[in-house]
Amino acid sequence: MSVMLARFAANxxxxxxxxxxxxxxxxRTASAGELQEYCRLRGLEANQFAGIGLVTGLEDSGDSMKDxxxxxxxxAGLLAKELSIRSDVKSLAKVKSVALVSVTLDxxxxxxxSGDRFDIRVSAVGTATxxxxxxxxxxxxxxxxxxxxxxxxxxxxxxxxxIEVDPTNPRxxxxxxxxxxxxxxxxxxxxxxxxxxxxxxxxxxxATASSLADLVNDELSLSGYSDCARVIDQGxxxxxxxxxxxxxxxxxxxxxxxxxxxxxxxxxxxxxxxxRANEVITVDDRVEFxxxxxxxxxxxxxxMSPPPQPSVDAPMTDTVAWAGIAxxxxxxxxxxxxxxxxxxxxLDVPFSTQVAVLRSLKTQGAMKAEIIEQ
Numbered sequence: 047m048s049v050m051l052a053r054f055a056a057n058x059x060x061x062x063x064x065x066x067x068x069x070x071x072x073x074r075t076a077s078a079g080e081l082q083e084y085c086r087l088r089g090l091e092a093n094q095f096a097g098i099g100l101v102t103g104l105e106d107s108g109d110s111m112k113d114x115x116x117x118x119x120x121x122a123g124l125l126a127k128e129l130s131i132r133s134d135v136k137s138l139a140k141v142k143s144v145a146l147v148s149v150t151l152d153x154x155x156x157x158x159x160s161g162d163r164f165d166i167r168v169s170a171v172g173t174a175t176x177x178x179x180x181x182x183x184x185x186x187x188x189x190x191x192x193x194x195x196x197x198x199x200x201x202x203x204x205x206x207x208x209i210e211v212d213p214t215n216p217r218x219x220x221x222x223x224x225x226x227x228x229x230x231x232x233x234x235x236x237x238x239x240x241x242x243x244x245x246x247x248x249x250x251x252x253a254t255a256s257s258l259a260d261l262v263n264d265e266l267s268l269s270g271y272s273d274c275a276r277v278i279d280q281g282x283x284x285x286x287x288x289x290x291x292x293x294x295x296x297x298x299x300x301x302x303x304x305x306x307x308x309x310x311x312x313x314x315x316x317x318x319x320x321x322r323a324n325e326v327i328t329v330d331d332r333v334e335f336x337x338x339x340x341x342x343x344x345x346x347x348x349x350m351s352p353p354p355q356p357s358v359d360a361p362m363t364d365t366v367a368w369a370g371i372a373x374x375x376x377x378x379x380x381x382x383x384x385x386x387x388x389x390x391x392x393l394d395v396p397f398s399t400q401v402a403v404l405r406s407l408k409t410q411g412a413m414k415a416e417i418i419e420q
Contacts, residue, residue, distance in 0.1 A: 088237075
């Protein structure tokens with residue numbers, strides 16, 4: 047390795063370590079948040095509606111009517127219904143400008159009102175090679191599951207419009223503002239005289255649930271309400287709305303969700319999160335390790351110490367197969383984030399090996415942390 051390349055690698059390692067340590071420091075010194083940053087209200091969930099539609103106007107990139115009989119049948123039905131044109135599947139065999147697509151619409155947690163518009167996603171169902179320049183014919187969008195017996199399966203929205211295809215896959219695309227709501231989607235978190243707080247998965251745990259319930263009870267006690275919050279499980283808390291507050295329940299909920307939560311109240315276990323898709327490992331600054339040594343397959347660690355008269359052309363090298371993960375401060379029996387990062391940077395191991403090292407440390411009980419892989 048040349049001197050310039052070695053210096054570049056060292057600087058890059060230092061900058062990476064600095065950025066991670068700054069992030070860890072920021073996390074430790076973060077100001078208090080609000081209850082709504084850690085919990086959501088049950089009943090205020092996002093909804094998805096779906097449907098099947100026909101895309102027209104394709105330039106010979108649509109479904110092959112010979113192989114996609116469903117598309118031909120749908121087109122024949124559409125012509126008969128809207129134009130009173132009778133046709134059979136055989137007569138449509140040469141049509142290549144039409145494609146059968148699935149259509150999906152996501153409604154936010156705030157719900158929707160009749161007349162609102164949202165983006166919709168479309169994806170080819172049949173043999174179409176591209177939806178570029180296609181136009182989605184008006185398609186009803188309903189709940190993706192059948193309603194109970196006796197209840198009509200009515201559409202909540204109608205989707206149509208010009209498709210913008212995905213640059214990496216022309217068989218899928220989006221229609222901006224392509225769905226218009228024809229029915230209201232109303233959200234209501236109140237169940238009788240209570241609401242349920244769902245703790246975000248990354249914060250869920252009995253310790254956090256108990257702390258948050260105590261916080262809510264303490265805050266409400268200032269207004270004369272007692273024992274309103276109760277822990278259901280490690281991810282949910284029920285809060286009873288006092289009778290006097292029921293007429294203005296929405297105002298009560300708004301106040302509740304803005305209660306201040308001190309940063310040290312959310313008690314989650316130390317965690318290592320591994321994002322395989324992006325090859326990112328995030329290490330909580332509370333993660334601790336007992337002294338251990340690591341070897342990483344055929345990789346070697348080379349250190350250089352110059353002779354009495356330093357010479358870049360003739361350095362002294364020392365190559366070893368092991369890197370120590372050990373206590374760096376006297377009187378301590380564990381180490382934290384900086385020592386682990388130093389060891390991984392020194393090893394200069396690839397992502398997959400870093401993951402293996404962390405798993406191995408966890409298996410042998412040398413790492414005090416929960417590993418979450420995504």
